[in-house]
Amino acid sequence: MxxxxxxxxxxxxxxxxxxxxxxxxxxxxxxxxxxxxxxxxxxxxxxxxxxxxxxxxxxxxxxxxxxxxxxxxxxxxxxxxxxxxxxxxxxxxxxxxxxxxxxxxxxxxxxxxxxxxxxxxxxxxxxxxxxxxxxxxxxxxxxKYQTKCPACKKDISAKAKRCPFCTSWQDGREFNGN
Known part of the structure; x- marks a missing residue:
């Protein structure tokens, strides 16, 4: 043992x-x-x-x-x-x-x-x-097609509704006074 x-x-x-x-x-x-x-x-x-x-x-x-x-x-x-x-x-x-x-x-x-x-x-x-x-x-x-954001001038997707950089709307509602 x-x-x-x-x-x-x-x-x-x-x-x-x-x-x-x-x-x-x-x-x-x-x-x-x-x-x-x-x-x-x-x-x-x-x-x-x-x-x-x-x-x-x-x-x-x-x-x-x-x-x-x-x-x-x-x-x-x-x-x-x-x-x-x-x-x-x-x-x-x-x-x-x-x-x-x-x-x-x-x-x-x-x-x-x-x-x-x-x-x-x-x-x-x-x-x-x-x-x-x-x-x-x-x-x-x-x-991927891109466009320039009218507010901050950064390149963003052409399909974007808002800019990911400055968060402005891409349909122009902020510039039209709405």
Whole structure:
């Protein structure tokens, strides 16, 4: 028969194990409640879809739209640049801005900027078109139209009856003397 002394020594060890299990379970359930909430999953899925959508639009711009535009120059639109300061070999002619950078020249890469600007405009127009298309089938539009409050001049929802900033009525009853 074991002594009562060994039972009391093992009891705190058992309690520590139970407390550790309780803490791990609490941390796991807290993480699960955070990570599996609806809005966190929606954001994660939205980011994944947005990343894929962006790569498709970038491919559309780089592979379909920019090549015909590049026909105006002898090279790709992104390769157009101006030398602001010659590099170490001041008599060199640079065919690409990579060659100019390797020689230490300072360049103004306007072609790369134009390429990124076209990608931005096409991506923005495509997203706006998708939002308009979505609003045809949804009960609530993604695009929120805004107007300026006549009293405080802050941007507010076009559907607002009162301004959330200054609480003035948007139907003009305060300005009509009613």
């Amino acid at each position: 074991p002594s009562s002394n060994s039972d009391t020594e093992s009891l705190p060890l058992i309690n520590r194990g139970r407390n550790a299990v309780r803490r791990v379970t609490s941390v796991w359930s807290g993480f699960r409640d955070f990570a599996l909430r609806d809005n966190v999953l929606e954001v994660a899925i939205g980011l994944i879809v947005a990343s894929a959508f962006t790569s498709v639009v970038n491919s559309l711009v780089a592979d379909i739209i920019l090549p015909p535009i590049s026909l105006m120059w002898d090279q790709s639109l992104g390769e157009n640049f101006v030398i602001l300061k010659q590099g170490h070999n001041s008599t060199a002619h640079y065919n690409t801005f990579k060659q100019a950078q390797d020689d230490g020249a300072i360049t103004w890469n306007y072609g790369n900027f134009l390429e990124k600007l076209i990608q931005f405009v096409v991506l923005g127009a495509t997203l706006y078109s998708l939002a308009k298309f979505y609003s045809l089938f949804a009960t609530e539009s993604i695009i």
